[in-house]
Amino acid sequence: MYHLRSLILFFLISCAGTLFAQVNLSYYLPEETFDSDIPAPADVIGHEVGEWHITHDKLVQYMYALAAKSDRITIMETGRTFEGRPLLLLTITDPSNHAQLEDIRTRHLELSDPEKSKNLNLADMPAVIYMGFSIHGNEPSGSNASLLAAYYFAASTNPQIKEALKNTVILFDPSFNPDGLQRFAAWVNSRKSQVLSSNPENQEQNEPWPRGRTNHYWFDLNRDWLPVQLPESQARLKTFHNWKPNVLTDHHEMGTNSTFFFQPGIPSRNNPLTPARTFELTEEIGKYHAAALDSIGSLYFTKENYDDFYYGKGSTYPDINGGIGILFEQASSRGHLQESDNGLLSFPFTIRNQLNTALSTLRAVNALRVDLLEHQRDFYSSALSGSSAENAYLASSSDPWIVYxxxxxxxxxxxxxxxxxxxQKINGTDYNPGETLLIPTNQPQYRLIKSIFERRTSFTDSLFYDISAWNMPMAFNMDYQTVSTKEMGKISAGESKKAEPPTGRVTGGKAGYAYAFDWNNYYAPALLYHLLDKNLRLKVATEPFNGSEGSQFSRGTLILPLGNQSLSSDSIHAIVERAVSEYGVTAYALNSGLDLEGKSLGSPSFKSLESPRVALLVGDGVNSYEAGEVWHLFDERMKIPLTLLPTDRVGRSDLSRYSTIIMVNGSYGSLGDRGKDQLRSWVQQGGVLIAVKNAVSAMNGMGLGNFKFRSISNSDSSKQRSYSDLSAERGAEELGGAIFEARIDTTHPLFYGYNKERIAIFKNDKLFLEPSTNGFANPIIYTKNPLLSGYISKSSLEGLQGSSAIGVGSSGQGRIIALTNDLNFRAFWLGTNRIFMNAVFFGGMINSGATR
Known part of the structure; x- marks a missing residue:
């Protein structure tokens, strides 16, 4: 009997697999008539939606075919991904609106101008929706649903849809993340069986590292709406502010055993800078999603799990820009079919839910159109009235690239x-011309400005879906403060104009003896690698010195002597001129090596530099986000070659090819015994190993360091607690991301280029490193009151106080640099990138007497 039941179950699942593959438009779309001149998706892509995962090239092909046939659609390319895939934007509305689209857009933007918006007649203004799909590439039901949504908007003959499109302009992005979508589709399609397997252990449902969630450099694009460091985000933001939509929808997926989520999120986690009316309208819109899902019997939930706090997410960024952000989260089949707690979950089923909420969004916006337009107008008008608390912010840096x-x-x-x-000197701080930005708060974007500059340490809720702090001047390591009207009057400011990249130059003309380059420039590492790659010999100053013309130079200054080089002085000058122009770095011509008051250029305090040969360990167990940040930093910004070395190849690789190996946060069991032996031997022979966060523990386990971490315990852990509070209490102990103050040793090679003893550090882990008993081996220590902005539990704060942020060890001739923080966080923490690059270029010269 047992075998008979198993056979029946197998037969049913097999039949279900076949059944779920055989869907057509009638499964997805309302029973309506459609314009036969408009091509359905299968007419172009060659298969029914949901039968296969759409690849990005076919998605693009269909969208262009649709636009060519429909007078409701125009299409344009807004940008390109790192892999060269087009980012598309369809504008979908009634043909009569297309005829006056620029006038509609211009008038809509006046809602964000308090001087103009008060005269607008909202009754005859269309609302604007920005529909975006699958910003995470392995959450594909959104982009696959976009095929159906675009077809429906173009082909439906329903009079209600025609009327809705007269009252609405839809900005339609079928794939926020083309590179990730393509990567994931290639995986699942190439492993799909004719008889679908629903087994969660099946290879189709288990994509390999780094997975398709992220873009080319493995960034989570849904965390980049505020930092805007990536081309996909830059294209999105240009579209967003070109229209300032009333509603933005963001279609995602979540765990297979979930159902369907739509916002609002958990009320206690709303960002207090967002007006209450935003959440009221979000809830009103949610009623339309509920009705749509009720009509097809789909389970759903709201006001749980997700929040509206971090403005760097697509569903939250509109909230601080006068709009309403809506997050949709659909349980993921991850392939074409998968078992779940709620029964067999098919790919077409996930697509249908996404489609229905896209359509319910159009219904909701039409019903609430005037309310949404009024909210946008009131949002910007009230922003001006709330800006009196601070009159302006000043933000300053001596690094022109940081300012830019x-x-x-x-x-x-x-x-x-x-x-x-x-x-000017204001409140004890010197502000130099050209190095200081003045940001008045008396402008419509006041709330967003407040978010970028604020320091918040008090919260209603202690749980966060994402980070709890993102102060941008701190991230850029800038001096900043608020100033009053009186202080503003002291500052002379030029007219507002678009920022231009710094232009490098050679000060003093052609050098007679050497060139000096200030290391206090964001792209100085790129310049250094470029010059070393030209087979030029360079040195770094480990002590301050004076130039031949009376100029003063700090530790970290690069020196390019003209003597004993393989190239002539004329050739070197030409190389230097081109290099400083390309990288925006200033070079100083020196005509003598003599310094009677300090260190002459032939002093042993100037250390010779070699071109780094760097490998980054990648693969299973490695944090792909942090690995991608390093890859992006080297490849896109510093133009330094980087080998992506799989962990399972280390044991059979020639590690002598590398001077530096980087291990970001992760577990490294896949190295195996042979790989660990190889790493130990390589370090002992002079290699520099940079380990980040949990990689430090992995390194300890290899016998490559003795870095001790503090253990944090709750003294009341045995006290009886309510079971219902378990998740909240554990969540409150997590450190999702906050900003802390640390004291640095500016004489240490890891901190060349820094001229102040305190720095803001981003931290999103609970690794608190005990300081070394050797005081010279503690280059950076958290202060006694380190919290600058964000949330941290009391016990974790006590553990952080006085702990070390970086440890330096040695093994044989090699150096081990242990970093307890992600210094390259999401590509926008520019202020600590230099520490990481210092470890690469100068880590090997750290004196063994300053190691643990």
């Missing part, structure tokens, strides 16, 4: 600023 990148960030978010033209 910060200015570009402000421009992306439509924030007005100006550049100082005079030198």
């Amino acid at each position: 990148h910060f200015a570009r960030l402000l421009e992306t978010h439509q924030i007005k600023y100006s550049v100082s033209t005079s030198r």
